Amino acid sequence: xxxxxxIPTGPGADLYTEGHEIHDTKAPDVPVxxxxxxxxxxxxxxxPTNRRKMSVIIVGTGLAGGSAAATxxxxxxxxxxxxxxxxxxxxxxxxxxGGINAAKNYRNDGDSVYRLFxxxxxxxxxxxxxxxxxxxxxxxxxxxxxxxAQGVPFAREYGGLLDTRSFGGxxxxxxxxxRGQTGQQLLIGAYQALERQVKAGTVEMHTRHxxxxxxxxxxxxxxxxARDMVTGEVETHFADAVVLASGGYGNVFFxxxxxxxxxxxxxxxxxxxxxxxxxxxxxQIHPTCIPVSGEYQSKLTLxxxxxxxxxxxxxxxxxxxKRDPRQIPEEDRDYYLERIYPSFGxxxxxxxxxxxxxxxCDEGRGVGPGxxxxxxxxxxxxxxxxxxxVENKYGNLFDMYAQITGENPYETPMRIYxxxxxxxxxxxVDYDLESSIPGLFVVGEAxxxxxxxxxxxxxxxMQGLADGYFVLPNTIANYLADGPFxxxxxxxxxxxxxxxxxTERIQxxxxxxxxxxxxxxxxxxxHIMWEYCGMERSDEGLRTAIEKIRELRExxxxxVRVLGxxxxxxxxxxxxxxxxxxxxxxxxxCIDALTRxxxxxxxFRAESQTEDGEALRHDDDYAHVxxxxxxxxxxxxxxxxxxxxxxxIEMKQRSYK
Amino acid sequence: MKxxxxxxxxxxxxxxxxxxxYELDGLSEHMSxxxxxxxxxxxxxxxxxxxxxxxxxxxxxxxxxCGLVINGEAHGPSPTTTCQLHLRSFSDGDVIDVxxxxxxxxxxxxxxxxxxxxxxxxxxAGGYISANTGSxxxxxxxxxxxxxxxxxxxxxxxxxxxxxxxxxPNGSAMLFTAAKVTHLGLLPQGQPERNSRALDMVNQxxxxxxxxxxxIGECTAVCPKGIPLETxxxxxxxxxxxxxxxxx
Numbered sequence: 021x022x023x024x025x026x027i028p029t030g031p032g033a034d035l036y037t038e039g040h041e042i043h044d045t046k047a048p049d050v051p052v053x054x055x056x057x058x059x060x061x062x063x064x065x066x067x068p069t070n071r072r073k074m075s076v077i078i079v080g081t082g083l084a085g086g087s088a089a090a091t092x093x094x095x096x097x098x099x100x101x102x103x104x105x106x107x108x109x110x111x112x113x114x115x116x117x118g119g120i121n122a123a124k125n126y127r128n129d130g131d132s133v134y135r136l137f138x139x140x141x142x143x144x145x146x147x148x149x150x151x152x153x154x155x156x157x158x159x160x161x162x163x164x165x166x167x168x169a170q171g172v173p174f175a176r177e178y179g180g181l182l183d184t185r186s187f188g189g190x191x192x193x194x195x196x197x198x199r200g201q202t203g204q205q206l207l208i209g210a211y212q213a214l215e216r217q218v219k220a221g222t223v224e225m226h227t228r229h230x231x232x233x234x235x236x237x238x239x240x241x242x243x244x245x246a247r248d249m250v251t252g253e254v255e256t257h258f259a260d261a262v263v264l265a266s267g268g269y270g271n272v273f274f275x276x277x278x279x280x281x282x283x284x285x286x287x288x289x290x291x292x293x294x295x296x297x298x299x300x301x302x303x304q305i306h307p308t309c310i311p312v313s314g315e316y317q318s319k320l321t322l323x324x325x326x327x328x329x330x331x332x333x334x335x336x337x338x339x340x341x342k343r344d345p346r347q348i349p350e351e352d353r354d355y356y357l358e359r360i361y362p363s364f365g366x367x368x369x370x371x372x373x374x375x376x377x378x379x380x381c382d383e384g385r386g387v388g389p390g391x392x393x394x395x396x397x398x399x400x401x402x403x404x405x406x407x408x409x410v411e412n413k414y415g416n417l418f419d420m421y422a423q424i425t426g427e428n429p430y431e432t433p434m435r436i437y438x439x440x441x442x443x444x445x446x447x448x449v450d451y452d453l454e455s456s457i458p459g460l461f462v463v464g465e466a467x468x469x470x471x472x473x474x475x476x477x478x479x480x481x482m483q484g485l486a487d488g489y490f491v492l493p494n495t496i497a498n499y500l501a502d503g504p505f506x507x508x509x510x511x512x513x514x515x516x517x518x519x520x521x522x523t524e525r526i527q528x529x530x531x532x533x534x535x536x537x538x539x540x541x542x543x544x545x546x547h548i549m550w551e552y553c554g555m556e557r558s559d560e561g562l563r564t565a566i567e568k569i570r571e572l573r574e575x576x577x578x579x580v581r582v583l584g585x586x587x588x589x590x591x592x593x594x595x596x597x598x599x600x601x602x603x604x605x606x607x608x609x610c611i612d613a614l615t616r617x618x619x620x621x622x623x624f625r626a627e628s629q630t631e632d633g634e635a636l637r638h639d640d641d642y643a644h645v646x647x648x649x650x651x652x653x654x655x656x657x658x659x660x661x662x663x664x665x666x667x668x669i670e671m672k673q674r675s676y677k
Numbered sequence: 678m679k680x681x682x683x684x685x686x687x688x689x690x691x692x693x694x695x696x697x698x699y700e701l702d703g704l705s706e707h708m709s710x711x712x713x714x715x716x717x718x719x720x721x722x723x724x725x726x727x728x729x730x731x732x733x734x735x736x737x738x739x740x741x742x743c744g745l746v747i748n749g750e751a752h753g754p755s756p757t758t759t760c761q762l763h764l765r766s767f768s769d770g771d772v773i774d775v776x777x778x779x780x781x782x783x784x785x786x787x788x789x790x791x792x793x794x795x796x797x798x799x800x801x802a803g804g805y806i807s808a809n810t811g812s813x814x815x816x817x818x819x820x821x822x823x824x825x826x827x828x829x830x831x832x833x834x835x836x837x838x839x840x841x842x843x844x845x846p847n848g849s850a851m852l853f854t855a856a857k858v859t860h861l862g863l864l865p866q867g868q869p870e871r872n873s874r875a876l877d878m879v880n881q882x883x884x885x886x887x888x889x890x891x892x893i894g895e896c897t898a899v900c901p902k903g904i905p906l907e908t909x910x911x912x913x914x915x916x917x918x919x920x921x922x923x924x925x
Contacts, residue, residue, distance in 0.1 A: 091810040106732065107797050109837055110740040126817065162813070169813035171806045171864050173830035180820025198830060204739055205833060212805035219801040227794065250786055279734040313707045318715055319736045420738065423761050426707070489810045537722045539715070581722060588689060589730050589787040592722065 025658050030641070031559060032614035035566070035656060042647060042662035047151035047451040052137075052668045056155045059451065060494050064501030071096035072222075074500050075259040077244055079231045079286050081108030083203075083481060084464025085265025086210035087488030093217030095493060097500075100257055101214065101223055102246060104230045104281055104594075109211040112267060112279040113484060116203025117324035117417065118187060119195035120167075120481040122160040127184060131192040133157045138669060139190045140479060143369055144444070144472020145621035145637065146671045147299070149645070149664060151451055152469040159490040160482050164196055166489055170209040174198050186329060186367070187477040195478045200324055200416045206481055210488070229255075230594065231286045232525075233518040234262065234293045234460065235508070241290075241460035242508050245518045247526075249594060252587040254522050256515050260503040261459045261496060264290060265488070268443035268465040270303065272602045272609065273554070274546025276440035277309060277322040283598035284605050287447050287466055295455040296647035296660060298448035298468035300605065301613035304475055304622045305555050306441030307373035310424055310434075311393040320439040321424055323396075323417055325477050328366045328373070330401035330410065331434070333357050335394050339384035345395055345433045356380055361677050369674075371474045371622045371635075374438035378555050379633070381437075393435035402430065438555065442480060444471040444622065445612075448647040448662075452495035453487060456647070461496055463487035468645070473621025526586050529596045534579030538595045541576050545569070545599070545606060553610050558626040562614040566607055570654065573603045604653055611648075611657065618642045639671055678704040678769045682717065684729055685776045687785050690792075694785065696774070706765040710753065711736065711743065713764060731789040736760040738901065741836030744843065745789055746776040751840035751899040758838060758901045778843035782850070782885045793839050795885040796853060802881035803874040804857040806866050825863050832859035834902040841896035841904075847888030852896040854882050855912035856904045862915055872919035879916060 025037035048058040066074065075098040078089045086108055089101040103111060123136040136157035141148055164182070168174065174196050175183040187195045198205040217223040228249040235243035235256065243258035266286035270276035291297045308323045334355045336348055356376055358365040366373075377394050380386065387393045402410050407430060411418070418429045425435075446468040453461050453469070464484040471479065508515065552565035576599065584590045619628040619635035620642070628636045645662040679702045687694030699717055708716075711733050718728035733743040738761040747753035753762045767773065775789065783791040835856035842850045858875050861867035867874075890909055897906045 087810075094809045105734055105740075105742060106793055107741075107837065109797075110734055110742045112735060112740070115735045115737055115739050124816070162811075164816045165813040166808070166810060168816040169806065169808035169866055171829070171833075171861050171866050173826050173833050173860070173864070176821055176823045176826045178823050180822050180826075181817050201739065201834060204836075205830070208833065212800060213808075213810075215797060215801045216805045216807065218797075225797070227797075279740060280736060281734050314705050316705065316708050316712045316716055318709070318712050321737045420761075423738075423757060424763070426763070426765055493810070535723075537719050539719060583722060583725065584727060589790060591730055592728060 028659070030615060031617040032611060035611050036615065036659050037656050039649060039658040039660050042660050045149065045151065045450040045662070052150055052154045055151050056158055063494065063498035066497050066501050068096055072098060073504050074098065075100065076261050076263060076496065077257055077259040078102070078263040078265055079244065080111065080265035080267060080464070080466070081211070081214065082111035082113035082265060082267060082464060083207055083210055083484030084488040085263070086111065086207065086214050087485050088263060088265060088463055088492050089223050090210060090213035090217050091489050091493045092496070093220065093222035096222065099217070099223040100226065100259060102226045102229045102231060104228065104249065106227055108214055108225065108227065109208065111207060112282055113481070114204045114207045115279065116481055117200045117322065118326040119185065119197035119202045119478040120163065120206065120485070121187070121194050121476070121478045122164045122196060122482065123157055123194060124161050124164060126182060127193045129192045131194050135192065136160060136194065140470065140476060141472065141669050142674060143476035144474050145635070145674055146472065146639070146643070146666065147620050147664065148470055148472030150666055150668055154668065155491065156470050156483060156486050159486045162490055163482060163485045167206055167209050170213060172198065172205045172209045185326060187326065190476065197326070200326070200414060203481060206485065210485070231266070232289065232522045232597065234290045235515050235518045236293050236457060237508050237512060237514045240458045240505065242505070243515065245522045247522070250589055252585070252590070254519060256510055256519060258508050260500055260505050261461060263461045263463060263492065263496070264447065264466050265463045266466050268446065269602070269605055270440045270443050272545065272606050273440040273549045274543050275312065275317060275320050275550070277306060277320050280319060283601070285598050285601045288601040288605055290447060290455065290457065290460060292650050293457065294650070295457045295460055296448035296649055297445070297608060298645050298647045299445040299612065300609040300648070301553070301616060301623050302444035302473050302621065303440060304370060304442040304444060305374040305438045307370055307377055307438050308396060308436045309439035309441070310421065311388055311437040313389065321420065322439065322441060323421060323434065323436060325370065327396060327414060327417060330405070330413070331366070331396040331398050332400060333366050333394055333396055335380045335385040335387060345387070345397070354380070354385070363677060369474060369476065371624070375555055375624060377438055388435040393437045395433035396436045397433035398429065399433070442475055444468065444473060444475055448645070452498065453492055454495070454499065459499060461492060463492050473623055525597070526593065529580070529582050529593060529600070530586065532578065532580050532582070534581050536575065536579045537581060538592055538599050541572060541580060542595070542599045542602070544572055545602060548572070549606055549609070553613055556624050556626050557613045559614060559617070562610045565610045569603065569606045569610065576600065576603055608648055608657060612646055615659065616642055616646065637673065643671070678706055678764055680704065680767065680770070681772045683772065683774045684789070686729070686788055688787065690784055690786050704764055706763070708764050709736070709760060710747070710762040710764065711760050729789065730787040733760055739836060741838040744778055744838045744840055746778065746843055748774050751778070751843040752901055756899070756901060756903070758836070778839050780842045780848040780887070782848070782887055783839060783842065793837070795887070796837050796839065796850070798885060799850065799854055799878055799881045800857065803870065803877035804861070806861055807870060808866070819865055821864060829860050829863040832856045832863070832904060832908055835904055836902060838901065840899045840901065842887065844895040844899040845888065846893060846895065847891060849890045849896070850882055850887040851890035851909050851912065852900065852904055854878050855908035858912045858915055859908040862911065871915060872922055875912060875915040876919045879912070
């Protein structure tokens, strides 16, 4: 590890070393429209009768993992599926509200595969890989067909055909939806397909199991160590290939819209075993969340950004104006997005909407407790469309808001504020979705590949299902065609080492018996990340953050308190393991943010902005993926740059004005 | 706000459990019920006492992971999930009983956590449309009347939390089963397997040890997603039809 590295010269040069660049991503050398066909044609296939001799471990049962497990099961492979929840149906994809994009062009409004591809690359601020994004757009239409066949009850027009709506960052209506519960309906579709395979005997389901280590044998991913969260038993599971579908790492901020259990552990353990982690600083702060109400807050709740189709965002023109919002006349309101971005208005991409909210609050014009909120007002929409129509479109979101805040959004404007929502960074993968460890594939939010520096709305569901239903099942076959590989069991030194390290870590966590609860340390980490590695980042702030994170890691390993034993349900122990990994990831995020001295998408560097405060990219220096190699905790990671080359699209400075 | 909590504590499956009392002061009415339990657990941990184990994940009322019987009602006094219940639904000085779901097919694993894998097995028995990936026709090839799609959606919003079982005096999971039968049975894609689906799912339901439905309606009263009792009527009609046919 870490051989042939050089001392870099750019920003943050004291914090990392530089290794070889990555040039071959396995995308065929043909025009982008032909790549996927070519790749599938070049790939080796596995004879149906041989498939049942091959096994695949899939960690996570969200849209990507659930759909992959179902599809590989249908194909005849032996699948072992794992989730930390009590049922695969709980995975956090279920909470996605707004919709799923697909280039169906049912609206006849000029949509096409190329336009979806273009919008996604542009929305990602030209920091995603062209080949992967084009394929995503290509398979998007198949996803809708597949989900309808499964019985997903998408919204329909009176004529019985599928309805679509528009979403942030685009000017066509390509978003399919199921009221405000699209993620739930798509996940239930994948879950049912998965359970059908459990019944058929092709998928072996392990619920309440958490992956704690990757087993690498002769350079190939061959298994995992998982803890049975009910009995505490530390188990080994082996397979011919391992797929991580374990989601994003937004909970490094403690407060986010992620579920309580979302964590980076599966990805981080793989990273420690050699999988590169790409662009960890690319996080998405979602503009329309319910503001924090107190110190006890355990998570934040998102309101679908589809609300921005009809709601108008504003703050009072004067910070002194403390009137009830309904009493504030038009001339004293500042509809700041409509003012600054006249052509996109309230539908500008998420990063722009979030930062604009931060600025008006920084100016002292924020509303609600602590001044950390802006209004999202439906009074005009209700006047224009009628209350009934608004209720049909957004009823469940309005109910949710009322439930949480105790306020009625039909009567008084909602208050919203940005919150961490999605992580575009993740484990590095090639065109086949294979990581830098052979046999380890990564799908869905856990990989980095499709969204660049910013994800467009309704594209996470699209990517999860594209990876799981249509991409991975094709690409993993090419890898498995060389299998089945030589059997591995517990007696193999790599397996024994992995089990020993997991057991040792658990015992260490249980034996510190200090004075700090896991949550108190996690909250402290969250504050550091939000302050210095949130909506706006600077060289100085990030250096401060790195110092603080290192100190906090010391505190954790010397003063954390985890009660109880391993051999029982022990939720503090589960959390402690996850927070330990967040404490390592956080440092890498800050190093990544520090070394990328440009602003792009969700990554905004204070030092890199235009005169009027817009994000300023530096394509000459930073048109690359930053793929990081682990060298040890607190030691300098190795940066591998994958240059981003655009052939089908011309790079431009984004403008939504 | 100040409250007294009586919480069911049980170290593990098959162990003897009991109610234990805890007093909490200085709570905000804007706090969610589960955030109150977080606060309790922080305190217990600093006192060196075992924190209370309970399930929750999304905390936005959609994943179905949380579920407590609060003062004898599944998910507590307001018609929502436990995670969406806030202290503003209670009064200062209240004494609140907190228990796990009680039903034989939902064994307690620890404190307030129960095992609901029986629900997954009911789905495995037939709660799906058999459509292998890649085999789907063009999505708009078969229009579906908006009303049917909307009714199917209403049934499909079931989150599988199990409150219906916890509330039912018979410990029946018929509302859960019927919601799936209704969702898929209302759609044209769901017709080929409609008969076998109803039969197989109900058989599995019975095999898991859930009780019979006697139309009491407690299930729908506590359902956080408002799944209506009519879904059970629909299930019964499908079941009758299926039982008298032999063509699957």
